[in-house]
Amino acid sequence: MKMNEGIEWAIHCCSLLAHLPDKAALSVGALSEFFDIPQTYLAKNLQLLSRAKIVSSAKGPGGGYRLARNARNISLLDIVQAIDGRDPCFRCTEIRQRGPSALPPSRYRKPCGIARTMLKAEQAWRDELRKVSILEIKELGITETNPSQTRKAEEWLISVLRSPLSKGSSGTIYTLQK
Amino acid sequence: MKMNEGIEWAIHCCSLLAHLPDKAALSVGALSEFFDIPQTYLAKNLQLLSRAKIVSSAKGPGGGYRLARNARNISLLDIVQAIDGRDPCFRCTEIRQRGPSALPPSRYRKPCGIARTMLKAEQAWRDELRKVSILEIKELGITETNPSQTRKAEEWLISVLRSPLSKGSSGTIYTLQK
């Protein structure tokens, strides 16, 4: 059982987008360069975030992606479900309805106890993910990241956002830290 | 993200084995017939349970599988990990160490905050699974299963265990309910 790698990318991207000043956006190209990950596949995952209304997108020059709402209101569960869907990991195949001791399907009212137990465990997992917001992830990153990396990231971001075609960047001085 | 189907099979098998009287065993063939699942792949999964010391095996006529210890002391987590291994679903690929703002590897002491958060959620999932024993799963099955199915299953089991080659079955009358 292995989790979609796009989930890791999506969380990192959202955390980075949470650093941007209002109205500013980053293109797929910029994001894939910042994280050094495959551009086309990242594009697919960002589209999923867009459909889930976690990020909003703008086409054309200076366009790109930004968070669709406050980072405080985006949970890790939102992102995981946007990328991976809402199907549970455990899928009950109704084994109990097969084999020599099976009964007609109408006789099975309650869902299988094994399935209920497995799904309850997944619920505990989701509950944990729901508790954590992108804002917290962002702040965790700031406090734990080497200051020199923060500076490097800041400089890179500023250079990208100041490029001729990006909106909301004319002369804006800002810091990654707030 | 989809869970190994063998896990569902393994839990059902262990729950059934928990019904057997002492010393009795069921072969792969019997188990695959009871649940109507592919014999060869089930065999693979039972071997994994055997290596994990969740079931014990006996070769030769009358051999097969039985629980290696009391059903109370086998948790769903034991089974999940036996079949699926112990690797976490979420694998951190250290994205933060890539791209234009990366630093030399030695500068990253603590593990990535995103990874820690994701792994903590998985821990909550495992904690839930650890709480549930095969004994509870078995009892859940008994109380929730249609009495007529219980009877059918019982009859099937008795017929299999009374077959000439099975051990510990000579004249033993027992019930699935206890």
Next chain:
DNA sequence: TTAATTTCGGATATCTATTGACCGTTATTA
């Protein structure tokens, strides 16, 4: 209006993990 940029959606290819079958070996029983 035109050219450049950028997301969107579909189609498709590639890689990897899961699912499943097969076979020779070994241990056990009758």
Next chain:
DNA sequence: TAATAACGGTCAATAGATATCCGAAATTAA
């Protein structure tokens, strides 16, 4: 000795994850 049954390895088929490409639509700037 013959039959049973787990064991371990290899291999094939399928499904899922990863990745690329392309045409279309929208937006911006010149």
